[in-house]
Amino acid sequence: MVIVKAKNYEDMSVKAANIMAAQITLKPDSVLGLATGSTPEGLYSNLIKKYEAGELDFSKIKTVNLDEYKGLTRDHDQSYYYFMNDKLFNHVNIDKANTNVPDGTKEDGEAECARYEALIDSLGGTDIQLLGIGGNGHIGFNEPDESFIRDTHCVKLTDSTIEANSRFFASKDDVPKYAYTMGIGSIMKSKKILLVASGKGKAKAIYDTVCGPITPSVPASILQLHPDVVIVADEEALSLIK
Numbered sequence: 388m389v390i391v392k393a394k395n396y397e398d399m400s401v402k403a404a405n406i407m408a409a410q411i412t413l414k415p416d417s418v419l420g421l422a423t424g425s426t427p428e429g430l431y432s433n434l435i436k437k438y439e440a441g442e443l444d445f446s447k448i449k450t451v452n453l454d455e456y457k458g459l460t461r462d463h464d465q466s467y468y469y470f471m472n473d474k475l476f477n478h479v480n481i482d483k484a485n486t487n488v489p490d491g492t493k494e495d496g497e498a499e500c501a502r503y504e505a506l507i508d509s510l511g512g513t514d515i516q517l518l519g520i521g522g523n524g525h526i527g528f529n530e531p532d533e534s535f536i537r538d539t540h541c542v543k544l545t546d547s548t549i550e551a552n553s554r555f556f557a558s559k560d561d562v563p564k565y566a567y568t569m570g571i572g573s574i575m576k577s578k579k580i581l582l583v584a585s586g587k588g589k590a591k592a593i594y595d596t597v598c599g600p601i602t603p604s605v606p607a608s609i610l611q612l613h614p615d616v617v618i619v620a621d622e623e624a625l626s627l628i629k
């Protein structure tokens with residue numbers, strides 16, 4: 388694992404965007420695994436700036452997102468489909484037909500998850516997978532569990548995740564209870580992993596990910612087994628690592 392220490396959120400966003408930009412420059416037809424949440428927003432706005440400055444070309448880029456809430460339509464402003472268009476895709480020259488997010492409106496979760504996993508494989512897997520991390524160590528919506536789940540699957544969200552995400556909804560009751568998420572195996576298939584973290588609330592999860600035992604009770608700890616992981620985190624998120 389390579390750990391890149393950033394001063395604060397802005398610095399983390401610049402440094403992580405530089406890594407993503409290098410990937411796009413070196414392989415203009417990359418398959419990017421993308422993530423939602425507050426943490427990657429600054430990274431995306433830095434990518435948009437680089438695009439506007441003529442430094443990046445997304446015309447051949449393909450994307451697959453990690454996860455989506457079950458039950459939210461694509462025009463719901465808290466759906467991850469909406470987020471990706473709003474925060475990145477609407478602002479760069481990506482072909483929307485090449486962007487993929489699990490379809491949360493599909494009732495048949497098993498069929499949708501099987502379709503999504505097959506899609507990732509048909510693209511040859513992701514060249515780089517961007518990850519945030521939950522305060523509980525989740526990646527995508529792979530919540531702490533008794534075992535690692537390999538493929539894209541439907542997950543019941545933990546109370547701590549529902550609580551954490553309720554800040555984006557009118558009330559906690561409005562947060563969907565289920566989501567479709569890439570599995571740990573889907574994530575680990577990526578050639579490279581870029582994990583971003585900011586703030587004190589992530590310090591314990593980052594410590595456990597880097598220094599703790601590999602355990603499904605801290606899903607991100609599996610990344611210790613991946614050969615090419617970069618963690619870009621700010622001082623607060625790294626505060627427990629000496």
Ligand code: PGA
Nearest residue numbers: 424425426427519520521
């Ligand atoms: P956040 O979420 O970036 O909004 O903190 C990260 C995550 O839960 O994976």
